Amino acid sequence: MTINETQDELISDFELFDDWESKYEFIIDLGKQFPPLEEQYKTEDNIIKGCQSRVWLNAYMDGGLLKFEADSDAIIVRGLVSMLVKVLSGHTPEEIAKADVYFMEKVGLHQHLAQTRSNGLAAMLKQMKAYGFAYQAKSVNA
Amino acid sequence: MSHNLDIASIRNDFPILNEVVNGKQLVYFDNAATTQKPRLVLDALAGYYEHYNANIHRGIHHLAEKATSAFELSRKRLQAFLNAAHSEEIIFTYGTTDGINLVASSYGRKFLKEGDEVIISTMEHHSNIVPWQMLCEEKGCILKVIPINDEGELLMDEYEKLLTERTKFVSVVHVSNALGTINPIKEIIAKAHAVGAKVLIDGAQASSHIEIDVQDLDCDFYSLSLHKIYGPTGMGILYGKRDLLNEMPPYRGGGEMIKEVTFAKTTYNELPYKFEAGTPNIADVVAAKFALDYVDALGKPNIATYENELLAYATEAVKEIEGLRIIGQAKEKVSVLSFVIDGIHHQDIGVLLDQQGIAVRTGHHCTQPLMNRFNITGTSRASFAVYNTTEEIDKLIQGLHKVKRMLG
Numbered sequence: 001m002t003i004n005e006t007q008d009e010l011i012s013d014f015e016l017f018d019d020w021e022s023k024y025e026f027i028i029d030l031g032k033q034f035p036p037l038e039e040q041y042k043t044e045d046n047i048i049k050g051c052q053s054r055v056w057l058n059a060y061m062d063g064g065l066l067k068f069e070a071d072s073d074a075i076i077v078r079g080l081v082s083m084l085v086k087v088l089s090g091h092t093p094e095e096i097a098k099a100d101v102y103f104m105e106k107v108g109l110h111q112h113l114a115q116t117r118s119n120g121l122a123a124m125l126k127q128m129k130a131y132g133f134a135y136q137a138k139s140v141n142a
Numbered sequence: 143m144s145h146n147l148d149i150a151s152i153r154n155d156f157p158i159l160n161e162v163v164n165g166k167q168l169v170y171f172d173n174a175a176t177t178q179k180p181r182l183v184l185d186a187l188a189g190y191y192e193h194y195n196a197n198i199h200r201g202i203h204h205l206a207e208k209a210t211s212a213f214e215l216s217r218k219r220l221q222a223f224l225n226a227a228h229s230e231e232i233i234f235t236y237g238t239t240d241g242i243n244l245v246a247s248s249y250g251r252k253f254l255k256e257g258d259e260v261i262i263s264t265m266e267h268h269s270n271i272v273p274w275q276m277l278c279e280e281k282g283c284i285l286k287v288i289p290i291n292d293e294g295e296l297l298m299d300e301y302e303k304l305l306t307e308r309t310k311f312v313s314v315v316h317v318s319n320a321l322g323t324i325n326p327i328k329e330i331i332a333k334a335h336a337v338g339a340k341v342l343i344d345g346a347q348a349s350s351h352i353e354i355d356v357q358d359l360d361c362d363f364y365s366l367s368l369h370k371i372y373g374p375t376g377m378g379i380l381y382g383k384r385d386l387l388n389e390m391p392p393y394r395g396g397g398e399m400i401k402e403v404t405f406a407k408t409t410y411n412e413l414p415y416k417f418e419a420g421t422p423n424i425a426d427v428v429a430a431k432f433a434l435d436y437v438d439a440l441g442k443p444n445i446a447t448y449e450n451e452l453l454a455y456a457t458e459a460v461k462e463i464e465g466l467r468i469i470g471q472a473k474e475k476v477s478v479l480s481f482v483i484d485g486i487h488h489q490d491i492g493v494l495l496d497q498q499g500i501a502v503r504t505g506h507h508c509t510q511p512l513m514n515r516f517n518i519t520g521t522s523r524a525s526f527a528v529y530n531t532t533e534e535i536d537k538l539i540q541g542l543h544k545v546k547r548m549l550g
């Protein structure tokens with residue numbers, strides 16, 4: 001699936017919910033099901049500095065594709081993080097660098113990407129794209 | 143004690159309380175971060191800009207005179223609010239943080255030397271930690287910290303042990319923003335003075351709940367923010383004893399703070415202008431007076447009595463939430479209820495309460511060392527003001543039940 005196909009799939013998942021509770025229950029479930037990041041990757045380097053909850057992001061290349069693993073100590077952020085990983089992980093660095101992440105806005109979760117949330121989610125998205133740029137540059141130089 | 147407040151009519155004074163958030167009527171429990179503003183203050187702000195906006199102390203035209211007298215009237219009003227002996231002891235600042243920085247920078251740099259000691263406490267806001275760390279780093283002073291007990295009260299015996307002839311400055315919070323603890327500052331001040339140290343009180347949280355008499359307290363400095371006393375954002379005051387302020391060098395250079403400028407030498411203006419460089423926040427200073435009029439019309443003792451009822455009600459009500467633990471159980475408290483719930487991250491609580499239209503603060507409340515003391519990364523905090531009600535607290539309790547159900 002392309003990045004946008006995954007985003008569109010998420011958007012249609014959310015169309016099923018007609019109130020905030022079912023929407024957040026879904027996110028909480030995603031958070032619960034998302035595999036935890038192995039302790040060895042929960043390093044200072046991998047931490048995305050946010051004011052309230054901690055978010056860790058680990059990135060690695062696998063057969064030309066950039067892959068992400070992540071975690072958070074807050075469950076809702078974990079659910080949101082899992083969606084970002086689902087959307088972006090396993091694509092080429094170039095695709096990730098270029099990606100337009102629109103699903104959060106479409107499903108009415110854009111406030112979680114807002115500055116005030118200070119939960120590191122916006123910073124995480126930025127970091128994911130930065131990895132895309134960095135690995136893209138590497139492969140161009142190689 | 144009982145209050146004679148008509149809460150329904152007070153609520154009508156605050157237009158923002160009618161806001162609808164996520165489809166629900168707003169329940170605003172983030173008053174320790176900032177209080178909402180009564181109509182009176184909003185009208186004063188608009189009135190200033192509509193009728194007499196002008197730069198102050200400079201022009202001789204009508205508007206400038208009107209703005210200047212309103213500005214100086216606010217200074218007098220603040221003098222009365224704190225019972226300061228002289229109006230020039232009231233320095234307008236951007237807020238509590240700014241006032242603390244002024245003292246650390248101006249008094250601290252002039253009077254503190256290598257090896258001198260500064261005492262703060264475990265429950266300080268970062269605003270009352272960082273300026274002293276910066277000073278200590280620059281001057282080679284030593285920062286000492288008064289410990290607290292598990293209830294969130296200062297250990298006064300330990301404080302006494304820290305006091306020596308090397309202690310040159312004590313800077314402590316009157317009321318903790320994260321715990322609600324009211325500290326025995328009169329005693330703290332007297333003990334510091336006994337060893338010859340000067341004292342600053344961070345009054346950010348106290349000033350909306352407690353009557354403050356700087357002469358009775360005998361503090362050397364008292365810093366506060368008007369936005370926490372139903373007043374505008376971006377302004378506060380630093381109270382300082384006149385003799386001390388006179389001895390202190392200016393903090394910022396610019397217009398207003400000078401007497402005469404030549405390229406060879408500048409002579410400084412007198413108090414309070416020496417510390418008020420540049421065009422001040424005139425509109426907000428002018429409106430501040432109306433916030434204080436509002437508070438005094440209700441009467442701080444009435445406000446405190448009512449808020450304490452809310453706190454007692456909430457403290458009892460949260461007992462039904464399983465796994466909830468109150469952080470901050472001091473005997474003397476203002477209406478701040480900080481808590482953690484086993485197994486639930488505070489941010490999840492904040493997000494899910496927000497969905498229900500309930501605004502609480504979650505996080506470390508800019509008191510990370512205090513959070514470390516309790517081995518937590520943050521709390522959820524409901525802080526009550528005079529316009530809150532027990533019905534709203536009931537909504538919080540229902541909201542928390544829902545949070546637990548959803549995350550369970």
Ligand SMILES: Cc1ncc(COP(=O)(O)O)c(C=O)c1O
Binds near residue numbers: 240270367
């Ligand atoms: C105890 C305490 N000190 C200082 C401050 C800083 O106040 P301001 O941000 O208005 O300068 C606050 C505000 O949160 C506070 O609660």
